[in-house]
Amino acid sequence: MIRSRASVGLIASALVLAACQTAGRTVYEAPLRQGELLDPPAATEQKQTAATTQSDFGLVDADTIAHDGRYFRITDLSPGERPSPETLEAGLWQSMDRVEQQTRTSGNRVDDTELNAYLTEVTCRVAGEHCNDVRVYVMRVPAFNATMAPNGMMQVWTGLLLRTRNEAQLAGVLGHEVGHFLRRHSAQRMKNVIETTNFLAFFSAATGGWGSIAGLFAQGQLLAFNRDHEREADGYGLLLMNRSGYDPREAALTWSNLIREHDANEDKDERDPFLSTHPAPEERSKILGELGAAVASKMTTSEKGRDRFLEIMLPRRAAWLRDELNQRSFETSNELFDILLEDDPNPAEILFFKGELHRLRGEEGDEQMAIDFYVESLQAAGTPPAELHRSKGLVHNRRGAHTAAKESFEAYLEASPNASDRLIVEDMIKRLATS
Amino acid sequence: MATLAVFALTACVQTAHKTTGELKSGSENRRIVLMPVDIELSVLNAGGVNEPRADWTNAGREHVRTALAAHTAAFEAEIVVPDNSDILDDLDKEQLQIVKLANAVGSSILLHEYLPQLKLPTKKDQFDWTIGPDAKLLKEKYDADYALFVFLRDSYASSGRVAVIIIGAILGVGVQGGIQAGTATLVDLDTGQVVWFNRLARASGDLRNGDAATETIKLLLTEFPT
Numbered sequence: 001m002i003r004s005r006a007s008v009g010l011i012a013s014a015l016v017l018a019a020c021q022t023a024g025r026t027v028y029e030a031p032l033r034q035g036e037l038l039d040p041p042a043a044t045e046q047k048q049t050a051a052t053t054q055s056d057f058g059l060v061d062a063d064t065i066a067h068d069g070r071y072f073r074i075t076d077l078s079p080g081e082r083p084s085p086e087t088l089e090a091g092l093w094q095s096m097d098r099v100e101q102q103t104r105t106s107g108n109r110v111d112d113t114e115l116n117a118y119l120t121e122v123t124c125r126v127a128g129e130h131c132n133d134v135r136v137y138v139m140r141v142p143a144f145n146a147t148m149a150p151n152g153m154m155q156v157w158t159g160l161l162l163r164t165r166n167e168a169q170l171a172g173v174l175g176h177e178v179g180h181f182l183r184r185h186s187a188q189r190m191k192n193v194i195e196t197t198n199f200l201a202f203f204s205a206a207t208g209g210w211g212s213i214a215g216l217f218a219q220g221q222l223l224a225f226n227r228d229h230e231r232e233a234d235g236y237g238l239l240l241m242n243r244s245g246y247d248p249r250e251a252a253l254t255w256s257n258l259i260r261e262h263d264a265n266e267d268k269d270e271r272d273p274f275l276s277t278h279p280a281p282e283e284r285s286k287i288l289g290e291l292g293a294a295v296a297s298k299m300t301t302s303e304k305g306r307d308r309f310l311e312i313m314l315p316r317r318a319a320w321l322r323d324e325l326n327q328r329s330f331e332t333s334n335e336l337f338d339i340l341l342e343d344d345p346n347p348a349e350i351l352f353f354k355g356e357l358h359r360l361r362g363e364e365g366d367e368q369m370a371i372d373f374y375v376e377s378l379q380a381a382g383t384p385p386a387e388l389h390r391s392k393g394l395v396h397n398r399r400g401a402h403t404a405a406k407e408s409f410e411a412y413l414e415a416s417p418n419a420s421d422r423l424i425v426e427d428m429i430k431r432l433a434t435s
Numbered sequence: 436m437a438t439l440a441v442f443a444l445t446a447c448v449q450t451a452h453k454t455t456g457e458l459k460s461g462s463e464n465r466r467i468v469l470m471p472v473d474i475e476l477s478v479l480n481a482g483g484v485n486e487p488r489a490d491w492t493n494a495g496r497e498h499v500r501t502a503l504a505a506h507t508a509a510f511e512a513e514i515v516v517p518d519n520s521d522i523l524d525d526l527d528k529e530q531l532q533i534v535k536l537a538n539a540v541g542s543s544i545l546l547h548e549y550l551p552q553l554k555l556p557t558k559k560d561q562f563d564w565t566i567g568p569d570a571k572l573l574k575e576k577y578d579a580d581y582a583l584f585v586f587l588r589d590s591y592a593s594s595g596r597v598a599v600i601i602i603g604a605i606l607g608v609g610v611q612g613g614i615q616a617g618t619a620t621l622v623d624l625d626t627g628q629v630v631w632f633n634r635l636a637r638a639s640g641d642l643r644n645g646d647a648a649t650e651t652i653k654l655l656l657t658e659f660p661t
């Protein structure tokens with residue numbers, strides 16, 4: 001490595017060196033080979049496995065899953081391992097350590113002890129002996145996602161917690177992310193990006209006008225590389241669910257629900273960046289469904305952990321539902337609410353937010369729809385938030401139904417005597433009484 | 436990436452900004468804490484991707500710390516180097532927010548004081564940047580009157596990048612090589628006022644090397660108040 005101010009004498013050697021650029025740096029070698037999927041377990045392997053032919057499907061042994069001639073296996077990567085400092089991977093870890101420092105004090109980090117403890121517990125159950133290598137941060141972002149950094153910093157977004165319906169589904173996603181970590185996907189990806197862009201720089205320089213076409217090709221190649229990693233991580237998710245005793249059939253349900261949401265979007269953007277770096281949800285749902293069922297058939301016991309999961313999530317959910325609505329993506333939000341309503345223990349809350357959706361959208365007929373949902377919420381099982389009465393009062397007031405508005409505002413103050421906006425609401429009641 | 440672009444654009448301006456040429460008088464009022472240096476050394480690959488190097492960064496941080504201590508030793512001020520001087524882990528949440536704010540203010544200064552087209556109309560010719568009175572949190576933590584924040588990025592063209600630069604030069608296309616860029620911000624911990632600021636941006640220097648790091652720090656701390 002030398003400075004850009006190369007002397008003339010260096011020119012020749014620089015060109016020679018460039019030719020073997022990709023072989024120049026040692027990449028941290030995880031016990032698995034980099035950049036490619038595993039071979040079938042060797043026939044001579046001590047642990048006797050079932051047949052290792054192309055026809056293998058589902059669980060081959062406790063540590064190996066097979067699909068379409070590919071094998072995914074949990075490695076013997078030693079827990080607590082850090083890459084040695086001269087490697088590409090160590091550089092990535094160090095950069096991410098700095099990002100993690102920022103994340104720790106980030107404004108949208110959810111600093112809720114009980115919620116964080118719960119997520120750490122589920123992560124540890126899934127990650128097993130790698131528990132201490134992964135650190136979970138809950139971020140208040142209203143979208144379905146979780147991320148894994150090369151150094152083990154995992155972010156879980158509240159939009160994901162809103163959408164998963166039980167602990168097994170959550171474990172499926174966490175297992176997927178842990179799979180990214182165990183397989184060193186970030187390092188592989190960085191290596192791939194460097195090699196591709198290096199190639200491109202020389203190719204463009206050598207061919208001039210062909211550079212842009214090569215660029216398009218390279219872009220597609222990088223995205224395909226990402227999608228392969230996602231498929232591999234999905235396989236790991238299932239393996240880890242099997243190991244930790246979660247029902248692997250739940251993983252596919254997460255995706256089929258997301259497909260419903262996506263389809264509900266009237267002006268869906270076909271260039272959704274998530275879909276270019278990830279396989280199509282349809283594919284993931286189908287493969288995870290088939291594989292999940294195959295894995296489940298070999299498990300003696302498996303659990304969904306629904307009660308435990310909802311006990312933690314339900315008391316925290318109102319803020320996340322509000323964030324969902326604040327995105328003003330009403331069709332998808334409506335579909336999400338309908339999905340939640342199918343098996344929700346607190347339908348009153350969801351129905352209230354359906355009412356809010358119509359109140360906020362404010363199109364033709366929405367006011368009546370809002371009132372209808374508020375009424376339905378009050379009659380449904382569970383408890384609606386106290387602000388239901390305030391919202392109902394606002395809609396009545398907007399429509400000129402002064403008596404109904406006044407009654408709703410009074411009901412609000414009765415349900416929430418210490419409301420921070422009490423003075424404003426009292427003032428509105430006074431005005432309505434005299435009008 | 437954007438920050439580095441600004442560095443590159445401002446490469447021709449060389450003056451430090453300051454509100455004072457002198458530190459407060461009285462030796463008991465002249466304690467400066469050297470905040471953990473935010474530093475990263477990287478390889479600039481042929482295709483333009485910066486690849487961080489942990490081993491170089493570790494060496495660079497060590498050299499910069501030594502150079503800072505040596506350079507500031509000549510000042511008529513007491514220099515405080517926190518025990519845990521690489522990481523910010525022993526700061527509490529509020530103190531960390533102050534560090535983040537100081538970094539944010541530093542990048543704003545870089546953006547708006549050095550680029551004429553981004554000059555803020557409300558600032559006129561005043562240099563009155565501040566991180567606010569909560570700077571006191573750091574004063575209490577380190578028992579210091581000033582805090583010095585240093586940010587450094589140093590990249591080195593790989594041999595492949597050099598080859599691309601040369602091919603580019605033959606074809607008449609300019610290709611960026613490695614650059615060294617940094618800022619230094621001195622904050623009065625009583626008021627939060629940024630009393631001195633400087634930055635450097637150039638295509639030379641080498642923080643992997645102790646002597647070269649000394650030269651970098653000398654340049655970065657030009658016109659430092661004494």
